[in-house]
Amino acid sequence: LEVYMLDDQWQGGPGGESGDWHFDPARFPDRDHDGIPDFVSYVHSQGLKLGLWMSPLEFHLYDDTTHLANASTTYKAHPNWACAPVGDATGLQSDDAGLGVWDVTNPQFQAYMEGVVDRLVKSYGVAEFKFDFMAWVDCAPHDYLDYEDAFVAMVHEMERRHPDVTFELDETNDQRAWPIESMLIGPSWFD
Numbered sequence: 001l002e003v004y005m006l007d008d009q010w011q012g013g014p015g016g017e018s019g020d021w022h023f024d025p026a027r028f029p030d031r032d033h034d035g036i037p038d039f040v041s042y043v044h045s046q047g048l049k050l051g052l053w054m055s056p057l058e059f060h061l062y063d064d065t066t067h068l069a070n071a072s073t074t075y076k077a078h079p080n081w082a083c084a085p086v087g088d089a090t091g092l093q094s095d096d097a098g099l100g101v102w103d104v105t106n107p108q109f110q111a112y113m114e115g116v117v118d119r120l121v122k123s124y125g126v127a128e129f130k131f132d133f134m135a136w137v138d139c140a141p142h143d144y145l146d147y148e149d150a151f152v153a154m155v156h157e158m159e160r161r162h163p164d165v166t167f168e169l170d171e172t173n174d175q176r177a178w179p180i181e182s183m184l185i186g187p188s189w190f191d
Contacts, residue, residue, distance in 0.1 A: 003128050003166075004043045005051035018099060019059025019072030021116045040124050049127035051166075052120060056113055056131055057151065058099040061088070074112065075100065081109040083139035083147075099133070105142045105150040110157075117158050121165055128166040131155070155185050 011017065012024030028037035043050050059075045059082070075082065082088050087101035102109050120126045136148050155167055169182040182188060 001048060003049045003051045005053065005128065005130060007053045007130075008055075008132075010052060011054075015073045017060035017072040018055055019074045019102075021054065021120065036124060044125060050125055051128035051130060051168075052124075052126050053130045053132060055099065055133040056116075057102050057104055058133055059102060061100045078108070078112075081106050081112075083137055086137050086139065101137055101139075103139045103142075104154060105139060105146055110150070110154045113154060114157055114161065117165075118161065121162050126165065128168060129158075130168045130170060132170040134169065152181060152185070159185070 010023060010028065011021055013022070013026055016022035016024055023037045023040075025037075028039050030037050032038070034041075040050060059072045061071050061075060079088075081102055083101045083103040087103065102113075104110065104113075117126075117129065120129075134151060136144050136151075138144050139147055142150075159165075159167060167186040169185055169188065
């Protein structure tokens with residue numbers, strides 16, 4: 001093994017939901033208070049690299065079991081970054097996961113998300129990201145193709161900033177970039 005990938009649910013807790021991207025302190029405690037979850041230190045101590053699952057184009061709006069407001073702090077601070085009205089509406093679906101959709105064509109959101117990846121690489125030595133649930137939508141005044149192009153450009157910027165980090169896409173949820181464009185970005189989860 002080279003990389004140990006943490007799937008969904010590494011993120012969470014106050015200020016850590018999808019959209020915020022911080023380790024859930026209840027699931028991943030930091031008992032020695034060095035700023036690094038104990039499990040992350042353990043993975044590195046075993047000679048493994050850390051990988052993290054993310055749904056970078058989505059944010060947590062409602063808890064899918066209680067339907068009580070549990071929005072990401074980033075969404076609360078920047079609701080205008082959501083793809084309106086689609087992005088807010090998807091987060092309000094009572095029979096769905098309560099995930100809203102960001103407007104990836106928004107330069108402020110792009111800068112934020114690039115900063116999240118910068119932080120995770122620097123703070124925790126993340127060597128691989130699995131990007132999941134890419135949702136291509138019309139986000140007025142931009143269309144579906146603009147949205148896809150903006151996502152691909154954002155990932156290429158992340159690759160430029162972190163040439164030693166692997167960016168893996170899950171094409172099972174990627175309606176447009178699979179298989180050609182996504183393979184140019186990085187490995188395929190589908191493989």
